[in-house]
Amino acid sequence: MPHLGWDCDALGTDSVLLVVDHPRLEEKLIYNSLKEKGLKVGILNVTTTPLPINGVKIPEIALIRTVGMFRGVRSSAVLESMGSHSINSSSTIMTCGDKVLTYSALSKLGIPIPKSLLALGRDAVLKAYGEFQGVVVDKPPLGSWGRMVSLIKSAEMAVQIADARGMMPSSLRGHVIQEYIETGGRDIRCLVLGERTIGCMERMASTGWKSNVALGGKVRPIKATSVVEELSLKAAEAVKGEFVAVDLLSNEEVLVNEVNGVPEFKGFIKATGIDVAKELASYIWEVLRS
Ligand SMILES: Nc1ncnc2c1ncn2[C@@H]1O[C@H](COP(=O)(O)OP(=O)(O)O)[C@@H](O)[C@H]1O
Ligand SMILES: [Mg+2]
Incomplete structure (x- = not known):
């Protein structure tokens, strides 16, 4: 991936700037898919290149892909202030990044969460x-x-x-x-893009009770029930997210546990075979056309 600063191609109409701090496989896949769509794409690593707060040249879309939550919130806020459409918005990344803010936003819409x-x-x-x-x-x-x-x-x-x-x-x-919700170490993760769910998987803890893939959780594709589907879309709406991962816990009832504002999706691709980067590039292409 080329490293591009502010004098890059990713400015003006039909441009997308990937904002990163520690680029991963996901960002490489997104970069390639956006290029395949014929869009002007650039990458800005906020740890090595400063963002002008009062700049005038902006990308049409800023795709926030930082690992650091506050890096995402702040760079998104700066780009939004200049007029870029940020995916996700700074307020969505902030709401998702803080579990208290997330649960409050979910509860406000009456979405069930663990007590x-x-x-x-x-x-x-x-x-x-x-x-x-x-x-x-x-x-x-x-x-x-x-x-x-x-x-x-x-x-x-x-x-x-x-x-x-x-x-x-x-x-x-x-x-x-x-x-504590008795789930046998399982949870459900659905990826929501725009107005739809692009797929769901189950994560199963390999040891202990936490299903995080980063802790060795195993993944498999599942077909969302209508309850899971509806809750995922409603949770995305609650945080005003355009591209989010919704995590749900299920035993007697389905509850929303978390919404991720900068979703990792390596494990999701492995489980479902869904080309998330391609779906995201198509969504961005549609946003630019609308
Ligand atoms: N209330 C709960 N009951 C049962 N399991 C839970 C509960 N909260 C979290 N977990 C498990 O722990 C994991 C990590 O918790 P989570 O709230 O998602 O934090 P993180 O943001 O660190 O992923 C979840 O994926 C789930 O498997
Ligand atoms: Mg989690």
């Missing part, structure tokens, strides 16, 4: 733990790949987690204290 309490201090954590029976899930508002998502099995553990988190940067200090 959750926000605890912003040690005493609140203990009281929140006391609201549930047995095992409880604790997650920091920010984070991915299952990191720091923990099972609390006793009041002593709740206090230990709260104390450890209290030593961390303020962005990680809060707690979502949540009912």
Whole structure:
């Protein structure tokens, strides 16, 4: 992939700028698919090239593909301010990046989520733990790949987690204290693009209870039920996402657990065979035509 700065081709009509920090296979696939569509494509690595906040030359579409959530939020905000159409928008990336904001946005639309309490201090954590029976899930508002998502099995553990988190940067200090949904380590991930679901897969934890592919979770394609399909679309709408991954937990009821604003999709391609990059390039092509 060529590295392009601001004096690149990806400016003006029919241009797409991929905004990255640590380009992965996904970004390479997207770059190639956009090129195949005949679009002007550039890549901007925000860790090596500054973004002018008051710049005038802009890409028509900014496709935010940073691993770092705040890098995505901030570069998206800057590009939007200059008039680029950012996918996803800075506010979507922010809402999806913070689990408290995500759950709030989902609840606002009446979308079912696991029963959750926000605890912003040690005493609140203990009281929140006391609201549930047995095992409880604790997650920091920010984070991915299952990191720091923990099972609390006793009041002593709740206090230990709260104390450890209290030593961390303020962005990680809060707690979502949540009912543990008995799923056998399974969850469902659907990719939503525009107004439709492009496919769904099941993720199954290889060890333990967390299904994250980054933790070795195994994937297989599934056909979405109408409930899963509807909830995925509604969750995308709740965060105003154009290209998002919706994660659902299912036992007696289907619940939305998470919405990802910069979806990774290597595992999804492996499971479903769906050419996500091609679908995304076609969607962007349509957006540019409309
Ligand atoms: N309330 C819950 N009940 C059961 N399993 C859960 C619950 N919350 C999370 N998990 C499991 O843990 C994994 C990681 O949690 P998640 O909230 O998705 O955080 P992350 O953003 O780190 O992926 C999920 O994919 C799911 O398998
Ligand atoms: Mg997750």
